[in-house]
Structures are given as C-alpha cells and as structure tokens.
Amino acid sequence: MKFSIQINEGPYQHQASDTAYQFARAALAAGHEIFRVFFYHDGVNNATKLAVPPQDDRDIPKLWSELSKENDLDLVVCIAAAQRRGMMDVDEAKRQGFEDNNLNEGFRISGLGQLIEAGIESDRLVVFGA
Numbered sequence: 001m002k003f004s005i006q007i008n009e010g011p012y013q014h015q016a017s018d019t020a021y022q023f024a025r026a027a028l029a030a031g032h033e034i035f036r037v038f039f040y041h042d043g044v045n046n047a048t049k050l051a052v053p054p055q056d057d058r059d060i061p062k063l064w065s066e067l068s069k070e071n072d073l074d075l076v077v078c079i080a081a082a083q084r085r086g087m088m089d090v091d092e093a094k095r096q097g098f099e100d101n102n103l104n105e106g107f108r109i110s111g112l113g114q115l116i117e118a119g120i121e122s123d124r125l126v127v128f129g130a
Contacts, residue, residue, distance in 0.1 A: 002033045004118035009129030010045035011060035012053070016129030017046050021063055023126065028071055036074040036118040037064070039107075043129060044082045047075070049104040061104050068106030075107045076114045 005024060009016035024034055039046050051061045068075050077087060086102070089109045093101040103109065119125045 001027075001124065002035050002122045003027055004035045004122040004125045005037045006115065006118075006125060006127045007037065007039050007043035007046060007129060008041045008127065010042040011051065013042060013045075014129055017043065017060055017064075018058065020126075020128040021060065021067065023128070024067060024073075028067075034071070034073055035122045036076055036114065038076050038078065038115045038118055039081075040078045040115065041081055041129075042085070044077045044085055044087050047077045047082070047087055047103050047107040050102050065104045065106040073106070076118075077103065077107050077109045078115070079109045079111050082109055 005020050007017050007020045011017045024037065027034060046061050046064055048061050051059065053059050064075060067073060079092070082088065083092070088096065088098060088101045089103040090101045092109060093099070
C-alpha cells in the first residue's frame with residue numbers, strides 16, 4: 001500500500017509528530033511505500049535544524065531527517081505555514097534577505113499542491129494532529 005502522511009502539530013507540542021514517525025517506521029518495515037510526508041500548520045516546526053532537546057528526550061526533527069535519509073522519503077514543508085513561523089530553506093532565506101536558513105537536512109519547502117498530489121498518488125492519506 002502507498003501512504004502519504006500529513007502532520008499538523010509541532011514535535012513537542014503534541015504526540016502527533018512522534019506517532020506519525022512511529023507509523024512511518026512501521027509502515028516501511030512492513031513493506032509499504034510512503035509517497036510523501038507533508039508538514040502543515042505547526043507541523044512545519046518538525047523541520048527545524050535548531051531544536052536542541054534535553055539529552056533524555058527524543059530529537060524528533062533529527063529522527064525525521066534520519067528516516068528520510070535511510071528511506072529516501074519526500075519531506076515537504078508547507079511554504080505559507082513555514083513563512084509564518086520563520087522556517088526557511090536556503091533559497092527562501094536569500095530571497096527574504098536573511099543570511100542563513102533553519103531547515104533540517106532532508107526537508108524541502110513547497111506549496112499545497114504537493115499535498116493535493118500526495119492525496120491523488122497515494123492509496124491513503126493519513127493525518128496526524130488537528
């Protein structure tokens with residue numbers, strides 16, 4: 001089965017992101033395909049490379065980045081939601097006149113069209129968070 005995942009909550013505000021991560025790992029381990037993971041609303045905060053959780057806590061943004069590397073996942077961050085929350089990739093940071101970006105490796109910024117495509121191309125679109 002081909003899944004796409006939508007995450008609407010930040011990594012430490014709600015259990016949604018961690019649950020989505022566990023779902024993605026389990027789906028991949030069971031031989032399923034993940035077409036895309038789309039981060040929307042506060043979920044864009046999962047893409048930050050600036051999070052520094054305590055040593056005894058899970059580094060959820062890093063876990064997503066590592067899962068992407070291991071499985072060639074398409075991690076898409078909604079551009080409108082990202083801009084509202086100060087999340088930028090290299091190109092967007094330059095366009096806005098900033099010297100640096102804060103998007104973690106493996107994530108990319110794009111628009112809602114990527115979410116629509118994910119729904120069309122997948123057998124199931126699973127949403128985590130309100």
